[in-house]
Amino acid sequence: MSQAKINRQWILKARPKGPVDEKCFEWRESEIPKPADGEVLVRNLMLSFDPTQRGWMTMDTYVPMIPLGEVMRAGSIGQVVESKKEGFAKGDLVQGAFGWQDYAATSGGGVMPMSKLPPGTQPNLAMGVLGITGLTAYFGTLEIGLPQKGETFVVSGAAGATGSVAGMIAKLKGCRVIGIAGGEAKCKWLEGEGGFDAAIDYKHEDVAKRLHELCPNGIDIYFDNVGGAILDAVLAQIAPKARIILCGAISGYEQSDLPPGPANYFNMVLKHGRMEGFLVLDYLSKFHEGIAQLATWHAEGKIVQLEDIQEGLENAPRTFMRLFSGANMGKQLLRIADPE
Amino acid sequence: MSQAKINRQWILKARPKGPVDEKCFEWRESEIPKPADGEVLVRNLMLSFDPTQRGWMTMDTYVPMIPLGEVMRAGSIGQVVESKKEGFAKGDLVQGAFGWQDYAATSGGGVMPMSKLPPGTQPNLAMGVLGITGLTAYFGTLEIGLPQKGETFVVSGAAGATGSVAGMIAKLKGCRVIGIAGGEAKCKWLEGEGGFDAAIDYKHEDVAKRLHELCPNGIDIYFDNVGGAILDAVLAQIAPKARIILCGAISGYEQSDLPPGPANYFNMVLKHGRMEGFLVLDYLSKFHEGIAQLATWHAEGKIVQLEDIQEGLENAPRTFMRLFSGANMGKQLLRIADPE
Numbered sequence: 191m192s193q194a195k196i197n198r199q200w201i202l203k204a205r206p207k208g209p210v211d212e213k214c215f216e217w218r219e220s221e222i223p224k225p226a227d228g229e230v231l232v233r234n235l236m237l238s239f240d241p242t243q244r245g246w247m248t249m250d251t252y253v254p255m256i257p258l259g260e261v262m263r264a265g266s267i268g269q270v271v272e273s274k275k276e277g278f279a280k281g282d283l284v285q286g287a288f289g290w291q292d293y294a295a296t297s298g299g300g301v302m303p304m305s306k307l308p309p310g311t312q313p314n315l316a317m318g319v320l321g322i323t324g325l326t327a328y329f330g331t332l333e334i335g336l337p338q339k340g341e342t343f344v345v346s347g348a349a350g351a352t353g354s355v356a357g358m359i360a361k362l363k364g365c366r367v368i369g370i371a372g373g374e375a376k377c378k379w380l381e382g383e384g385g386f387d388a389a390i391d392y393k394h395e396d397v398a399k400r401l402h403e404l405c406p407n408g409i410d411i412y413f414d415n416v417g418g419a420i421l422d423a424v425l426a427q428i429a430p431k432a433r434i435i436l437c438g439a440i441s442g443y444e445q446s447d448l449p450p451g452p453a454n455y456f457n458m459v460l461k462h463g464r465m466e467g468f469l470v471l472d473y474l475s476k477f478h479e480g481i482a483q484l485a486t487w488h489a490e491g492k493i494v495q496l497e498d499i500q501e502g503l504e505n506a507p508r509t510f511m512r513l514f515s516g517a518n519m520g521k522q523l524l525r526i527a528d529p530e
Numbered sequence: 531m532s533q534a535k536i537n538r539q540w541i542l543k544a545r546p547k548g549p550v551d552e553k554c555f556e557w558r559e560s561e562i563p564k565p566a567d568g569e570v571l572v573r574n575l576m577l578s579f580d581p582t583q584r585g586w587m588t589m590d591t592y593v594p595m596i597p598l599g600e601v602m603r604a605g606s607i608g609q610v611v612e613s614k615k616e617g618f619a620k621g622d623l624v625q626g627a628f629g630w631q632d633y634a635a636t637s638g639g640g641v642m643p644m645s646k647l648p649p650g651t652q653p654n655l656a657m658g659v660l661g662i663t664g665l666t667a668y669f670g671t672l673e674i675g676l677p678q679k680g681e682t683f684v685v686s687g688a689a690g691a692t693g694s695v696a697g698m699i700a701k702l703k704g705c706r707v708i709g710i711a712g713g714e715a716k717c718k719w720l721e722g723e724g725g726f727d728a729a730i731d732y733k734h735e736d737v738a739k740r741l742h743e744l745c746p747n748g749i750d751i752y753f754d755n756v757g758g759a760i761l762d763a764v765l766a767q768i769a770p771k772a773r774i775i776l777c778g779a780i781s782g783y784e785q786s787d788l789p790p791g792p793a794n795y796f797n798m799v800l801k802h803g804r805m806e807g808f809l810v811l812d813y814l815s816k817f818h819e820g821i822a823q824l825a826t827w828h829a830e831g832k833i834v835q836l837e838d839i840q841e842g843l844e845n846a847p848r849t850f851m852r853l854f855s856g857a858n859m860g861k862q863l864l865r866i867a868d869p870e
Contacts, residue, residue, distance in 0.1 A: 252800060436795075436798055436799050450790035450793055451762070451791030451792040451793045451796075452791040452795065453790055455776075455792065455805070456776070457807075458805065458806065459777070459807035459809065460591055462807055462812050463806070464804060464805070464806040464807075465798065465805045466804040466805070467802055467804075469799065469800065469802065
């Protein structure tokens with residue numbers, strides 16, 4: 191790892207009103223900070239990009255809004271360059287919210303407390319199927335979806351980081367799994383390596399019609415990553431006692447006004463449907479169990495990581511925007527440096 | 531009971547496109563039918579009016595749509611005038627869907643199977659707190675709402691048949707209960723005889739603002755009878771792990787186009803909210819338990835029936851329309867005849 195002489199940073203300059211664009215961020219070159227007593231200096235290796243970060247830019251949610259003028263917040267994995275904190279040593283791999291910059295001096299507290307990773311951890315997996323992304327799919331699918339063998343499971347954003355893993359977990363539980371994604375390449379991956387029973391290309395197919403063909407007995411479980419018109423199309427076709435897992439609504443994040451809610455929600459009365467939202471942090475006490483299970487499945491080849499790794503901190507805003515244009519396939523990551 | 535010579539009937543003539551009006555129905559005078567073998571002739575005593583009947587007029591739901599040209603379907607209680615059916619005798623009180631007419635000859639099957647009631651049953655109670663209405667409140671509140679002592683419970687349509695009982699049951703379970711209703715008289719009843727902790731008059735008060743004042747820690751349970759803007763106002767103020775009980779959406783029944791869904795549904799992600807719909811028939815196997823409990827509470831004076839009894843079959847359409855204008859307080863009934 192070449193020791194840079196400066197700390198390159200992306201500052202949050204303006205809050206997006208509609209779609210995120212590069213003008214929301216400002217490039218800055220600062221001195222590399224010096225860790226105070228009780229702090230470590232971390233060199234960022236890889237950044238994670240997640241739809242929820244769009245929420246952090248404009249509102250207080252489960253975490254406070256990112257202040258203007260501060261480094262753009264993002265989960266990341268880095269390596270300790272210098273430690274003045276007990277329990278951490280030079281060379282340690284650490285995970286936290288070190289943000290869009292080369293270096294962070296931190297005591298490890300705050301929004302996403304710093305944790306030490308085992309030597310040899312692969313950053314892409316630790317922020318993907320074996321990290322928050324995988325856990326989101328895991329708890330949403332199992333704890334809210336309660337999948338039973340033979341049920342029909344539909345997931346939107348199916349070629350995304352969370353959606354792809356959710357579908358694979360439902361498949362492991364014996365469901366018929368249908369993914370909704372945008373474009374031929376994504377659908378081809380889902381029906382091939384992803385192991386899905388079928389995929390619907392929402393950019394080129396009539397989603398309601400295809401769901402009707404593919405789910406003749408209705409949809410038992412729906413893992414929603416997008417909201418909007420697709421959520422409505424699904425609600426119109428739920429089976430009795432259907433479960434709707436609300437994970438996020440990427441179609442809504444970029445709108446400055448609140449979009450209309452799902453008009454077909456009333457079908458939940460007729461079908462005794464249940465819709466439940468969650469944040470992965472709700473399951474903090476079970477993270478250990480989840481990661482162990484995901485790691486086992488991954489090692490056995492039963493779940494695979496679909497990922498999109500871009501290169502170079504200068505590309506952070508453009509990489510973030512890939513999430514909202516749907517350019518990414520799977521977990522969106524940005525490599526900044528390699529571990530020493 | 532004066533034995534009429536004709537059978538007066540209200541026929542469904544046209545399906546409403548927007549609000550129900552009298553032109554949807556046609557008055558007809560027919561001969562009194564003769565029961566065939568295996569049938570009884572029932573004299574209708576009292577009709578029940580329920581928002582769900584608006585749905586029956588325009589769409590197949592959990593029961594088939596009412597055919598045009600047939601008697602308007604409604605739950606009712608009647609008395610057997612002549613029986614050619616085993617197990618039923620002249621004078622028996624029976625409950626079923628005998629419709630908007632004086633007499634029905636029926637084998638007792640169909641959409642709402644006929645059942646015999648104990649002698650001395652009060653029709654208003656058997657179709658109110660001790661019937662489907664009470665059971666709807668009972669199962670929605672207890673099985674979906676899961677009320678805990680000290681929680682904040684909000685119910686809309688609170689001076690309606692179901693809403694009033696739901697609030698009283700939540701109160702029995704130790705919740706702080708807030709009712710939303712239209713007009714001073716209804717709110718006064720709720721805060722007085724109804725035993726609610728507070729009432730919000732949505733016709734004259736800012737519901738969101740009042741909810742904010744009355745529920746400083748958010749809303750734990752919401753029993754929704756109306757949908758629309760009030761559902762949205764509640765969703766914006768749910769507490770962590772809130773439960774939303776979807777019972778019906780009277781504000782939506784009268785719209786010819788599907789109204790927008792609740793835009794604030796996304797707050798369920800941030801708060802781990804759960805929204806669940808149900809039909810009372812989902813709990814058929816537990817009806818016996820529910821009625822026994824409701825009857826005990828009613829006998830002890832812990833729940834009371836709020837009711838609005840109109841008179842005369844000729845007023846059936848106008849009585850039905852009272853539900854949608856909000857003219858009724860409590861269970862809407864129409865007396866047609868007295869038992870012999």
